[in-house]
Structure formats: C-alpha cells, structure tokens
Amino acid sequence: MTLTGLLRRPLGLISALYLLVLVIVTTGAPWVAPSDPEAQDLGNALAGPSAEHWLGTDRLGRDVLSRLLHGGQITLVSVVEAALVFTLLGVTLGLAAGYLGGWADRLIARLGDLLLALPGIIVLLMVLSVFPGNDLATMIALGVISCPTLLRVVRGQTMALRQELYVKAARLSGLTGGRIMWRHILPRLAGPIIVQVSLFAATAVLVQAALSFLGLSTPETEGPSWGNMVGSAAEVISRDSWLMVPTGGILVITVLALGLLGDAVRDLTVGRALPAVVRPRRRPTPVATTAEPDRTALLSVRDLTIAFGDTTVVRDVTFDVGPGEAFGIVGESGCGKTVTARSLLGLLADGGYVKSGSAVFDGRELAGMSEKDFRTIRGSRIGLVAQEPMSGLDPSFRVGSQLVEVIRRHDPMTRRAARARAVELLTMVHLPEPAQVARRYPHELSGGMAQRVVIALALAGNPDLLIADEPTTALDVTVQVEILGLLRELRSELGMAVILVTHDWGALADLCDRAMVMYAGEVVEQATVDELYRTPRHPYTRGLLAANPHVAPVGDGLPVIPGSVPPPALWPAGCHFQPRCDLATAECGTGPIPLVIPGPERESRCIHIEELVAP
Amino acid sequence: MVREAVRWLVSSLVLLFVVSALTFVLVSLAPGDAAKSILAGQTSTYTQEQYENMRVLLGIDQPLHEQYWTWLTNLAHGSLGQDLFSGQEVTEVLAGRIGPSLSIILGTVLVSAVLGVGLGILSAWRGGWLGRVVDAVSLVGFAVPNFWLALVLVELLAVRLTMFPAGGYTDLATDPGAWLAAIALPVITLSAGAVAFVAKQTRDSMADVLSREFVTMLHARGLSTRSILVKHALRNASIPVVTMLGLLLVSLLSGTVLVESVFSIPGLGQEAVNATGSHNLPLIAGVAFYFTIVVIIANLLVDLSYRLLNPKVRGS
Numbered sequence: 001m002t003l004t005g006l007l008r009r010p011l012g013l014i015s016a017l018y019l020l021v022l023v024i025v026t027t028g029a030p031w032v033a034p035s036d037p038e039a040q041d042l043g044n045a046l047a048g049p050s051a052e053h054w055l056g057t058d059r060l061g062r063d064v065l066s067r068l069l070h071g072g073q074i075t076l077v078s079v080v081e082a083a084l085v086f087t088l089l090g091v092t093l094g095l096a097a098g099y100l101g102g103w104a105d106r107l108i109a110r111l112g113d114l115l116l117a118l119p120g121i122i123v124l125l126m127v128l129s130v131f132p133g134n135d136l137a138t139m140i141a142l143g144v145i146s147c148p149t150l151l152r153v154v155r156g157q158t159m160a161l162r163q164e165l166y167v168k169a170a171r172l173s174g175l176t177g178g179r180i181m182w183r184h185i186l187p188r189l190a191g192p193i194i195v196q197v198s199l200f201a202a203t204a205v206l207v208q209a210a211l212s213f214l215g216l217s218t219p220e221t222e223g224p225s226w227g228n229m230v231g232s233a234a235e236v237i238s239r240d241s242w243l244m245v246p247t248g249g250i251l252v253i254t255v256l257a258l259g260l261l262g263d264a265v266r267d268l269t270v271g272r273a274l275p276a277v278v279r280p281r282r283r284p285t286p287v288a289t290t291a292e293p294d295r296t297a298l299l300s301v302r303d304l305t306i307a308f309g310d311t312t313v314v315r316d317v318t319f320d321v322g323p324g325e326a327f328g329i330v331g332e333s334g335c336g337k338t339v340t341a342r343s344l345l346g347l348l349a350d351g352g353y354v355k356s357g358s359a360v361f362d363g364r365e366l367a368g369m370s371e372k373d374f375r376t377i378r379g380s381r382i383g384l385v386a387q388e389p390m391s392g393l394d395p396s397f398r399v400g401s402q403l404v405e406v407i408r409r410h411d412p413m414t415r416r417a418a419r420a421r422a423v424e425l426l427t428m429v430h431l432p433e434p435a436q437v438a439r440r441y442p443h444e445l446s447g448g449m450a451q452r453v454v455i456a457l458a459l460a461g462n463p464d465l466l467i468a469d470e471p472t473t474a475l476d477v478t479v480q481v482e483i484l485g486l487l488r489e490l491r492s493e494l495g496m497a498v499i500l501v502t503h504d505w506g507a508l509a510d511l512c513d514r515a516m517v518m519y520a521g522e523v524v525e526q527a528t529v530d531e532l533y534r535t536p537r538h539p540y541t542r543g544l545l546a547a548n549p550h551v552a553p554v555g556d557g558l559p560v561i562p563g564s565v566p567p568p569a570l571w572p573a574g575c576h577f578q579p580r581c582d583l584a585t586a587e588c589g590t591g592p593i594p595l596v597i598p599g600p601e602r603e604s605r606c607i608h609i610e611e612l613v614a615p
Numbered sequence: 616m617v618r619e620a621v622r623w624l625v626s627s628l629v630l631l632f633v634v635s636a637l638t639f640v641l642v643s644l645a646p647g648d649a650a651k652s653i654l655a656g657q658t659s660t661y662t663q664e665q666y667e668n669m670r671v672l673l674g675i676d677q678p679l680h681e682q683y684w685t686w687l688t689n690l691a692h693g694s695l696g697q698d699l700f701s702g703q704e705v706t707e708v709l710a711g712r713i714g715p716s717l718s719i720i721l722g723t724v725l726v727s728a729v730l731g732v733g734l735g736i737l738s739a740w741r742g743g744w745l746g747r748v749v750d751a752v753s754l755v756g757f758a759v760p761n762f763w764l765a766l767v768l769v770e771l772l773a774v775r776l777t778m779f780p781a782g783g784y785t786d787l788a789t790d791p792g793a794w795l796a797a798i799a800l801p802v803i804t805l806s807a808g809a810v811a812f813v814a815k816q817t818r819d820s821m822a823d824v825l826s827r828e829f830v831t832m833l834h835a836r837g838l839s840t841r842s843i844l845v846k847h848a849l850r851n852a853s854i855p856v857v858t859m860l861g862l863l864l865v866s867l868l869s870g871t872v873l874v875e876s877v878f879s880i881p882g883l884g885q886e887a888v889n890a891t892g893s894h895n896l897p898l899i900a901g902v903a904f905y906f907t908i909v910v911i912i913a914n915l916l917v918d919l920s921y922r923l924l925n926p927k928v929r930g931s
Contacts, residue, residue: 117630117914118637119906121869122887126641126899129891206760210873213762214888234766238774248763255758263754345835379837391828396850396926406836441926457836 012264015257022254026072033066037224046240055246058229059236064246071224072250075208078139082204085143086150087197091189093147094154095181099162105155112148120145124207128216135208135217142207150196157192161185191269195262202258209251226251291318293360298323298465298497299344304357304367306336306343312355313568314340314521321465326491326498328508328515328529330544334565335518337501341467344499345382346374362464380410383458387470389450392457393442399426399453400438403460410461425456429486448479455486459494466491469501484510505548509533517541520565520576523595527602537604537612540577575605583608623918627911634907638900639683649673649699649894673699675896686900695904696897705901709886713905715784716882718794719874720867720909722802727809728860734810735817735856736844739825749818753811761870765804765877772800782879801874809863816859820852827851853924861917868906 025032034054041061048056055064097108123145124138131137161167162185170180205226212218212227220228226247233243293300297320306314314336321327329337343354344366359366362381364373378384386392394402403422404415413421419438426434429452442450451471458466468487472480488511491498500511508515509529516526517540525538536542543561563580566572572579574589581588587607595603598613606612650669654661670676674685689696695705738745773781779800785793824830825848833843872884879885883902890898 113626114630114633117865117907117910118634119865119868119903119910121872121884122634122899122903122906123637125872125887125891126638126903129894129899130641130644202757209760210762213760214873214876216888216891230760230763230766237766237770241770244763244767244770248760248767251760251763252755252758255760256754259754259757342831347831347834375837375839377837378835384832384835386828386832388828392832394829394833394847394851396924397847398926405838405842409836409838409842443927454832457832461837 009264009267011260012267015260015264018253018257019261022072022257023076026069026076029066029069029073033063033069035063035066037062037067037070039063046236046243048240048242056242058232058243064229064243067224067229068226068246068250071226071229074135074212074218074223074225075205075254078135078208079201079204081136082139082143082146082208083197083201085140086147086200086204087193089144089147090150090196091154091186091193094151095158095185097151098155098158099177099181099185101159108151108155112151115145116148118145124211125216128211133217133219133222138211138217139204139208142204146200146203150193150200153192153196154189157189158185161188191265195266195269198258198262198265202255202262205251205255205258291358293358294320295363297321298325299359299361299499301344301359302357304340304343304359305355306339306348307353307355308348308351311568312521313352314343316357317516317518317523319516319523319526321497321499323464324491324495324497325514326500326512328512329499329501329518330503330505330508330515330532331518332503332544332565334520334567336521337518338469340518341469341499341501342384344467345378345384346371347384379406379458379463380461381464383461383463383466385451385454385458385466385468385471387473389447389454389474390442390445392454393445393450395442397441398438399440399442399445403438403453403457406457406460421460422456425459426453428459428490429453429456430482431456447475448482451475451479451483452486455483455490459490462494463496465497465499467499467501470503471500472504472507473502480507487511503544505533505545517544520571521568522576522605523603524577524605525603527599531599531602535613537598537602537609538577538606539581539583539608539612542612543580575607583611619918623915627915630911631904631907634903635686635900636683638903639679639686639896642894642896642899643679643682648675649896650675652893652895653700675699682896686897690904695901698898699895700893705897708898709883709901709905712881712883712886714786714882715798715880716871716875716884718787718798719801719805719871719880719882720864722798723805723809723867723870724860724864726802726806727813727863730806731810731813732817732849732856734814736821736849738814738818739821739848740840740844746818749811749814753808753815756808756811759807761804761808762873762877764807765800765874768800768804769877782877784880784882797880801871801878801880804874804877805867805870809867812863813856813859817852817856820855821848824848824852850924854921857917857920857924861913864913865910868909 039062041057043061044057045059045061046057047053047061050056053063053065055068058064058067093108093112097105120142123141127137127141128134158181167180167184170184175183208217209225209227209230212225213231215228215231218225218228220232229247230244230251233247237244291302293302299321301317301319304314304317305312317336317340319327329340331337339348339352342348343352344359344361346366346369354367357367361377364377366377369377393399400419400422403425404418407413407418407421407425408415422438423434426437431437431449431452437445437449437453442453445453455471466487471487472483475483484507487498487500490496491511498511500508502508512529514526514528515532516523517532517538518524519540525532525536525541527537532541533545536545540561543559546559547561561580566576566579572589574591575581575584575593578584578588583606585608593605593607595605596607596609598604598609648670650666650673653673654666654669667676674682677685686696693706695709697703698705698708701708734749738749769781773779779796780793784797787794830843830848833847838847868884871882872887874880875882875884876888883905886898887902889895890902
C-alpha cells in the first residue's frame with residue numbers, strides 16, 4: 001500500500017482529497033465559513049442558492065453552507081472518538097487473541113460474539129439515557145459494540161503472520177511478545193486495519209447523524225449538526241425541498257468517500273480481482289480453413305487455432321478420431337492439450353475462443369458453434385472426464401441426484417426409472433454397493449470412487465466420444481491402473497471413441513491406438529502409439545520418452561529435457577522446441593516448420609528427421 | 616446434535632442475561648428516575664416525601680440487584696414486569712408493538728433477499744457493466760442515510776403523489792391492503808441499502824463458485840444454464856449469503872427505530888425511544904428482551920440453514 005498506488009486509483013485519491021479538505025474546512029469553520037452559522041435573516045429565509053449564500057438559507061435565513069461547516073465539527077469529533085475506541089480495542093484484542101491463542105483466544109472470541117449479538121440500538125439508547133445528549137459516551141459505546149469486526153480481521157491475520165518465518169525467528173531470538181506484535185506484526189496489518197476503520201468511520205457518521213436527527217444528541221438548540229439539519233430541512237420539505245439536497249448530500253458524499261477510500265486500500269493491499277468464470281459467450285466466427293475434413297472420421301479437426309484475447313495458445317492443430325477409436329494427446333503441462341480438448345466442448349475459460357480452423361464432429365462444425373447448439377452435444381454426444389475427481393462433483397448434492405439430473409436431461413424419463421438407470425451406471429463403472437454409493441455425498445467418497453462416479457456421469461448421456469483429460473493423474477498408482485482398465489473396458493463394451501489427454505506414456509500405451517504429441521501449442525508428431533514408442537520422429541518425443549520412468553533403464557538417473565515449456569507469449573520464431581533441442585541449427589529458427597510425412601499415416605514437425613532415423 | 620442444541624441454549628441464555636443485566640445497570644446509572652418523571656407530569660411541585668413514596672410504590676427504592684432478581688423471577692413466570700407509568704403488564708404494552716416492527720423487518724429481509732439474490736445471480740452471470748452497477752448502487756445504498764431517504768420518500772410518494780399513507784399502521788388482520796400500504800414505504804426505505812448489500816455478497820460468492828471446476832463439468836454434462844445457476848451454483852454460494860441475511864436482520868432492529876420514528880409507526884423502536892426518555896426501566900428491559908430474542912432466533916435460523924445447505928456440516 002503506497003501513495004503511488006493510491007494515485008493510480010482515481011476514486012480512492014479523490015475520496016482521500018475530499019476527506020482532507022473536509023477536515024480542514026470544518027476545523028477551520030470559524031475562519032472559513034462565509035457567515036455566522038446562527039446569524040438569522042428572516043427576510044431572506046428559504047432562499048435558494050445564490051452568489052451570497054452558495055447553498056441557500058434555512059427557514060430562519062441562516063446560511064446553510066456555514067451551518068454545514070460548523071455542523072461538521074461535531075461529526076468530525078464524534079467519528080474520531082468512535083474510531084479511536086474501535087481501533088484501540090479491535091487491534092489490541094485481535095492481536096492478543098491471534099498471537100496468544102489458547103484460552104485468551106477463546107475468551108476474546110466469545111466476547112466478540114456477544115458484542116455482535118447485542119442489539120446495538122438498544123445499547124446506544126440506554127447509554128443516551130445515562131448520559132443525555134452526550135456524544136462522547138455514545139461514540140465510545142458505538143466503538144465498543146462494533147469492535148468485533150476489526151477484532152476478527154486482526155485476529156485472523158495475526159494467526160497467519162505468527163506462522164511466518166520472520167516472526168518465528170524473532171521469537172527465537174528472544175524478543176518479547178509485545179515487542180514482536182508492535183514491531184513486526186502490526187505494520188503488516190496496516191492495510192486491513194485502514195479498510196475496517198474507514199468503513200466503521202462511515203457507519204459512525206451515519207449513526208451520529210441519525211441520533212442527532214432523532215434529537216437524542218446535539219439537538220438544534222445546541223448548534224447545527226448534519227443530522228439535525230436534515231431534521232429541520234424535513235420540517236419545511238413541502239414548502240422548499242432544496243434544503244434536503246445539501247444536508248443529505250454532505251452525508252452521502254462523506255460516507256461514500258470513506259467507503260471508496262476503504263475499497264481502494266483493500267484493492268491495494270488484498271487484491272480483489274474476481275476469479276475467471278467459465279461463461280459461454282458470443283464467440284467470433286472463426287476463419288474457415290481450406291483443408292477438407294475427413295468425412296469418415298467421427299471427429300475431424302483441421303488447422304484449429306485457439307486464442308485467449310490476442311494471444312494464440314494453440315496453433316494449426318489437425319487430427320482425426322475415427323468411430324470407436326482411442327486417440328491420445330501427449331505433452332508436458334502448458335502445451336495446449338487441455339485447451340484443445342475443452343475447445344471441442346465449447347468450454348474455454350473467459351476470453352478463450354477458436355480463432356480459425358475447423359472441427360467437424362459427426363457432420364457438425366464445432367468451431368464457432370453457438371452455446372445453444374453446444375448444449376445438444378455436451379454430455380449426449382461428447383462426454384468429459386477431468387483430472388481432479390473431487391472438484392468434478394457438486395459437493396452439495398448426493399451422487400444419485402447428480403446422476404438422475406444428467407440422465408433425465410438427456411433422456412426424459414420418470415424419476416424412478418432414472419434412479420434405476422443411475423444404479424446401473426454405477427454398477428457399470430464397478431462401484432461396489434452402487435445403491436449405497438448413490439446416497440452418498442462427494443466428500444464421502446475416496447478419490448478413485450469419485451473418479452468412477454465422474455465417469456458414470458460422463459456416460460449418462462451415452463456419448464459417442466469421451467474426452468478423458470488426465471483422468472488418472474490425481475489418483476494413487478494402483479487406482480490409476482484400475483481406472484485405465486475401466487476406460488479400456490467401457491470403450492470396447494460401448495464402442496465409444498476416446499480422446500485421452502495425458503503426459504503418462506504408460507496410460508497412453510494402455511488405452512490408445514494412435515496419438516499426437518503437442519509442444520508449446522503445436523502438434524510436433526503424430527503416429528500410432530507403437531511407432532511413437534519404437535521410432536520417435538521428433539526430438540521432443542524422443543526426449544519425453546527418455547524421461548519416462550516406464551521406459552528408462554533402471555538404475556540410471558532419469559534423463560530430463562533441459563529447460564521448460566515457454567508460455568505462448570514467448571514462443572520462439574521457427575521451431576518452438578529449438579531452444580531445448582540438441583539437434584537445433586540456425587535453420588530451425590528462420591521460419592515456421594512444416595509437417596513432414598516420414599512414413600505412412602504419420603507426421604513430424606522437424607527438419608532434422610534424418611538424424612533421428614540414423615542411430 | 617444434542618450437544619449443539621445445548622450449546623445454543625446456553626449461549627442464548629448468556630446473551631439474554633448480559634443484555635438484561637446491562638439494561639438494569641445502565642438505566643440505574645441514568646440521572647433522574649421514573650418517580651421524578653411521573654410526579655413532574657402530575658404536579659409542578661412535589662415534596663421529598665411524595666417522591667420517596669412514589670419510589671416505594673414503583674419498587675425502585677430497592678437495591679438494584681434485588682430489582683433485577685425480581686425481574687428475573689417475574690420472567691420465569693412469563694411476566695416482564697409492569698409499565699411504571701400505566702401499571703400495565705409490559706408484555707401487554709408491547710404485544711401490539713411487535714407486529715409493526717416485525718412486519719417491517721421481515722418485509723425488508725424478504726424484499727432484499729429476493730431482489731438481492733436475483734440481481735446478484737444476474738450480475739455474476741452477465742458480469743461486466745451489471746457487476747459495476749451493483750457495486751456502485753450498493754455503495755450509494757450504504758451511503759444514503761435511511762432517515763433522509765424516508766423523508767424524501769414520504770414527501771414524494773405520500774404527500775405529493777399520495778400513493779401511500781404518510782405514516783401510521785394498520786394491522787394485517789384488520790385490513791391486509793392497508794397493512795401493505797403502511798409498511799411499503801418503511802420497507803422500501805430499509806431495502807434500498809439492503810438489496811444492494813445482498814446483491815454484492817451474492818455476486819461475489821456466485822462468481823467464486825462459478826469459477827470452480829465442478830461448474831465447468833456441469834456444463835460439460837449438458838445441463839441447462841438455469842439449473843447450473845439456480846440449483847447448483849446458488850446452493851454452493853448460499854452460505855455467505857445466508858450469513859449476510861442474518862446480520863441484516865439484526866441490523867434492521869436499529870433501522871426500524873429510525874423509520875418508525877419518521878413514519879410514526881407504533882412499533883418496538885418508537886416505544887424504546889420513548890421509554891428511554893422517561894426512564895421506564897421495565898419497558899426498556901422489555902424491548903431489549905424482545906430485540907435479543909430476535910437476535911437469538913436469527914442466529915438459530917442461520918445455524919440451521921448451514922446444516923441444511925452444507926452436507927459436510929450435516930454429516931458431522
């Protein structure tokens with residue numbers, strides 16, 4: 001939280017400046033105000049704004065601007081009083097609770113709960129009956145009953161900071177708790193404290209005004225206050241409604257400024273960007289490709305190019321998946337495998353879209369397809385199984401009810417029939433006691449069970465193509481083998497095509513007939529799995545295979561490919577792999593590398609293919 | 616389950632005890648007492664003896680702890696003591712006052728829940744400008760003092776356009792139409808800020824849920840947008856929203872004091888302001904008691920809805 005940071009947030013800056021000016025002109029009201037706030041001029045009562053009276057005059061002809069400036073003093077003093085009590089109590093108790101923990105924490109937490117549960121207005125009214133018209137007492141009470149909100153924030157942050165290394169080090173070096181809290185923890189809490197205090201100050205302005213409006217504190221006889229000015233403006237509202245504007249306006253603007261200042265500080269210190277939402281949107285119609293799709297394939301992808309905003313993340317991907325075929329997409333993380341797969345379901349995160357190319361599925365063009373049309377494909381024609389089984393399930397609904405909803409969505413039937421079908425599906429994915437599993441909530445399942453449920457959900461609409469996006473990565477090794485076995489079995493039983501996205505060569509060999517290798521958004525090689533294993537025709541494939549624990553000779557260290565996958569913005573010109581490639585020559589960086597056909601039914605994006613062939 | 620019920624009961628009793636004890640201590644500290652207020656209302660001069668007699672008559676000559684003990688024993692018998700001025704049972708005095716306050720509070724919770732959640736869902740889904748509008752409106756809704764808004768609404772909608780009565784209250788049972796008209800402006804006043812608050816909380820909470828993987832998977836299974844938003848996402852986003860509604864209900868106790876005053880509605884809030892002015896201790900304690908009950912019920916409802924909404928809490 002720096003001043004320059006605040007400068008970059010115009011609303012926060014304007015608010016801070018306004019508050020500063022307000023403090024100056026109200027404290028300096030006796031000198032700044034154009035006239036005596038009590039000076040009456042009955043001949044000029046209820047006059048609108050004029051050069052002489054900028055904000056007009058009230059029912060006794062008194063200058064409204066002067067009265068607002070003088071009235072602001074009470075507001076200012078009240079807010080400072082209340083905020084001091086609020087900050088002192090909230091910070092002290094919060095630090096103590098968070099730092100000491102144990103019984104102190106429990107005691108303070110209970111106290112906070114109790115204060116929050118008190119009906120605030122009753123406490124204030126009672127305090128006012130003890131100290132009639134006493135603003136100080138009221139504001140102290142307000143600070144006390146409101147402090148739990150700050151207390152909770154400070155407590156939570158302190159507990160987190162207590163675990164940080166530098167605080168532990170300070171403790172070990174023998175500093176006292178008080179000193180650690182004051183010197184090492186408190187400065188880090190400045191941001192959240194300012195946020196809470198400015199929001200509370202806004203509340204205090206409103207409470208003070210309300211009590212004054214009700215005549216419970218600072219009645220008009222004691223001089224102007226923002227609250228009682230609203231009250232007297234209301235008395236003449238039918239004759240002259242203008243007075244409501246400056247009196248209400250100053251309250252609104254002041255509270256708004258405090259709120260905006262709090263928001264700005266929060267944005268600076270905490271950051272509050274809303275998370276990206278996967279949201280179907282109107283997509284730009286992609287540029288069609290000239291390449292002809294294969295009409296015999298179930299899915300025929302041609303020159304598919306995907307971008308997020310201006311950044312291309314997948315470029316010119318071409319492949320076919322035949323009916324009932326199992327096709328693999330291999331590569332490291334960040335190569336565009338998942339983006340390619342999800343684009344086939346129209347499920348790219350915000351800002352993602354198919355820029356050009358085509359993907360024909362069973363005669364229908366998926367690229368640029370409308371959200372409405374995608375809904376006729378998702379689940380019923382193409383199913384999806386993703387990496388994290390737990391986060392693939394809605395935690396709030398039972399397994400059975402989630403299945404029933406999907407089943408009935410694709411195949412209208414009675415609830416009873418759908419329930420029977422759900423148990424059937426759970427049996428199909430080899431869950432023991434399927435009827436009992438159907439009654440469970442996701443958190444009552446193990447990872448392997450949850451992935452079986454996710455598969456059952458994907459099968460509920462009888463899809464022709466199942467996209468399995470790293471379906472085993474998050475699971476234990478033994479469970480991985482079972483899930484792969486299940487996918488293989490379902491594929492042969494249901495005659496369903498599968499696209500397996502993976503970085504695991506074992507899984508690939510287990511399930512797929514053909515595969516393509518992706519690197520940094522491009523297809524670098526495509527062949528049968530058998531050929532990829534035995535005769536890789538791209539240095540990246542060769543490197544990946546060498547780094548594969550299933551294949552590498554036992555005993556030696558795993559050879560790894562040096563470096564890492566570059567993000568889309570840093571793709572090198574020419575071959576994307578060339579900076580990490582031991583075969584790279586100057587020629588590799590000059591321009592786009594074309595796909596070559598090193599053998600029947602296979603492709604490679606390498607110009608040094610001969611060197612790979614020769615051992 | 617039993618353990619939690621016991622815990623709830625204990626913390627509720629503690630709260631009632633603290634609030635009532637606080638009431639007694641604070642009111643006894645107040646300068647002047649009810650005897651003075653009553654005598655001053657009857658004659659301009661009264662003797663010290665008259666004053667002492669009045670104190671004995673009212674029972675406020677007793678030490679504070681004994682007054683409090685009497686109040687607690689009465690409470691055990693279902694009585695909140697007697698109004699010091701009229702001698703009426705406090706429960707009877709307040710009986711007619713609960714309806715108006717509760718109508719306003721529950722009306723506001725209902726309006727802000729329905730509109731706020733609806734707007735919140737819409738802005739989470741549509742994002743962009745609608746989200747910014749919700750942000751701006753919620754900030755302004757927070758900044759506009761409700762008593763000021765009430766005054767403006769009375770002037771515009773009641774006095775000038777005569778769409779609503781400018782004040783007063785009709786019982787629901789007497790005339791539902793008049794009841795609705797009477798609480799309309801107070802509810803609109805209090806909802807102005809509340810709707811925006813609920814909408815903002817709903818929006819933030821929904822945006823968080825919508826960015827989660829299971830929502831993408833629901834799309835991938837071909838479910839309709841309506842089901843994903845209203846059934847799945849809302850259910851998972853609802854706990855912070857329900858918490859917010861609970862806090863709103865409690866804060867409306869304060870709000871109702873103000874709007875009852877502006878709309879001259881004979882509710883608990885107005886009674887509290889009057890009783891505070893006249894040191895009518897049993898009446899103040901009575902209002903505080905009812906307010907505390909509202910807080911306790913609000914907390915209970917929030918806790919129960921957690922159990923209903925989150926299967927993990929339910930299971931444990």
